[in-house]
Amino acid sequence: MTCRQCLQLLGPYHDGELTDVERVVELEEHLEACPDCSRRFEELKAVSGAARQQAPYYTAPPELARRIAAPRRSATPWRWAAALTAAAAIVAIALLIRQGQNRLSGDLVADHVRSLQARHLFDVASSSRHTVKPWFQGKLDFSPSVPDLSGAGFPLLGGRLDNVGDRPAAALVYMRARHVINVFVFRGPSLERADRLDGFNLAEWSTEGLTYAAVSDLNQPELVQFAHAFRSGSSD
Amino acid sequence: MVLRNLDAAYNLARWLLGNDADAQDAVQESSIRAYEALHTFRGSDPKPWLLSIVRNQCRNRLRGQARLIPLDEGAGEAPGPSPQDMAIRSWEGESVRDAIESLPLEYREAIVLRELEDMSYKQIAEVAGIPIGTVMSRLARARNLLRECLSVSEEAK
Ligand SMILES: [Zn+2]
Numbered sequence: 303m304t305c306r307q308c309l310q311l312l313g314p315y316h317d318g319e320l321t322d323v324e325r326v327v328e329l330e331e332h333l334e335a336c337p338d339c340s341r342r343f344e345e346l347k348a349v350s351g352a353a354r355q356q357a358p359y360y361t362a363p364p365e366l367a368r369r370i371a372a373p374r375r376s377a378t379p380w381r382w383a384a385a386l387t388a389a390a391a392i393v394a395i396a397l398l399i400r401q402g403q404n405r406l407s408g409d410l411v412a413d414h415v416r417s418l419q420a421r422h423l424f425d426v427a428s429s430s431r432h433t434v435k436p437w438f439q440g441k442l443d444f445s446p447s448v449p450d451l452s453g454a455g456f457p458l459l460g461g462r463l464d465n466v467g468d469r470p471a472a473a474l475v476y477m478r479a480r481h482v483i484n485v486f487v488f489r490g491p492s493l494e495r496a497d498r499l500d501g502f503n504l505a506e507w508s509t510e511g512l513t514y515a516a517v518s519d520l521n522q523p524e525l526v527q528f529a530h531a532f533r534s535g536s537s538d
Numbered sequence: 539m540v541l542r543n544l545d546a547a548y549n550l551a552r553w554l555l556g557n558d559a560d561a562q563d564a565v566q567e568s569s570i571r572a573y574e575a576l577h578t579f580r581g582s583d584p585k586p587w588l589l590s591i592v593r594n595q596c597r598n599r600l601r602g603q604a605r606l607i608p609l610d611e612g613a614g615e616a617p618g619p620s621p622q623d624m625a626i627r628s629w630e631g632e633s634v635r636d637a638i639e640s641l642p643l644e645y646r647e648a649i650v651l652r653e654l655e656d657m658s659y660k661q662i663a664e665v666a667g668i669p670i671g672t673v674m675s676r677l678a679r680a681r682n683l684l685r686e687c688l689s690v691s692e693e694a695k
Binding site: 349367 | 561562565634652678
C-alpha cells in the first residue's frame with residue numbers, strides 16, 4: 303500500500319467504515335512501517351477526539367419543546383394548528399421506532415377487531431370521564447387515565463373490560479368522525495412506538511407503569527395526534 | 539424520551555445557523571414539515587430522515603443571506619504532514635468550537651453529524667443527500683481544515 307492510498311483510507315478506518323478485512327490488514331501493516339502515515343493517524347485521532355470531547359453539543363432549550371408541544375392560547379388559529387401538528391410530528395417521530403412484527407401488536411389488533419365484530423364495545427356507555435373512570439374501580443388493580451378529548455375532536459363513547467394476551471385490560475373507546483379508537487390500558491412493557499398491522503394503525507406509550515395502546519383504522523397522523531392529546535390530557 | 543430527536547435537530551440547526559433564535563425557528567418549522575411528510579417516511583430509522591428536513595430548512599434560511607460556499611469536492615486528499623509539532627492535548631473547548639464554526643457549511647455539517655451525532659457515513663449521506671464517497675471526501679477535508687485551524691490557534695499563543 304502506498305502512502306497516498308493509506309492516507310485516503312485513514313478516515314474510513316478511523317470511523318470503523320473500512321470493512322474490507324484485507325484492506326484493514328494492509329493498512330495496519332503500512333501504519334506500523336511508515337512513521338509519516340502513523341503520525342497523520344495520530345493527528346486524525348486527536349482532531350476527531352477534540353471535536354467529540356470539546357465541542358459543545360447544543361441540547362434543545364426547554365422553551366423549544368414547550369413551544370412545539372404547548373403553544374399559548376393567545377396564538378392565532380393558524381399558529382395554534384401549526385403548533386399542534388408540530389407537536390404531533392415530534393411524538394410521531396419518537397414513536398416511529400420500528401416494530402418487530404411482534405405478538406403484542408397482533409393481540410391488540412385482534413382485540414380491536416373483535417370488539418367491533420361482536421358489537422361489544424361497551425360495558426359502560428358514557429361520554430363523561432366522571433362516569434367511565436370510576437366504573438373501573440374494583441374491577442382492575444390499576445386506574446387508567448380517562449381524559450376528556452372532546453375539545454380535540456375525539457369524543458369519549460365509553461369503556462369495557464378486556465384482555466390483551468393474558469393480561470386484564472381496560473378498554474376505552476373514543477371516536478373520530480366514523481372511526482372507532484380503542485385504547486387498551488394494561489400492565490405491560492414500557493414502550494414508545496407507532497405500528498401498522500393488517501390495515502390498522504397503533505400508537506403505544508407508557509406512563510406510570512401502565513401501557514397505553516391506541517388502535518384504530520384512523521390514519522396514522524391523526525392517531526398520533528390522538529395519542530399526543532391523550533397524553534397531554536392525562537396530566538389534569 | 540418523546541423528544542429524543544429534538545436535541546439532534548436543534549444541535550444541527552444551531553451549528554448550521556449559528557444562533558439560538560434561528561435554530562429554534564428552523565426546528566419548529568421542520569417539525570411541521572416532518573408532520574406533513576410523515577406518510578412519505580418509509581425507512582426504519584427516523585433520525586436521518588428528520589435531520590435531512592432540518593438541514594434543508596437551515597439551507598433555505600441561509601440562502602436568503604447570500605452565503606454561497608465554494609464547493610471543493612476533489613480536495614479530500616490530505617496535504618503533506620504539517621511541519622509544526624502540535625500540542626494536541628492542550629486544545630481548549632473554545633478554540634475547538636471556533637474552529638468548527640469557521641468551517642464552510644458542508645464541512646461543518648459533516649463534522650457535526652459524524653463527531654457529535656456519531657452517525658455512520660450511510661446516515662450522513664442520507665441527511666445531506668450525497669453519495670457515500672462524497673461523505674468520505676468531505677469529512678477528510680473537514681478534518682484537515684480543522685487540524686490546520688487548531689494548529690494555528692495553538693501557535694498564536
Ligand atoms: Zn505512509
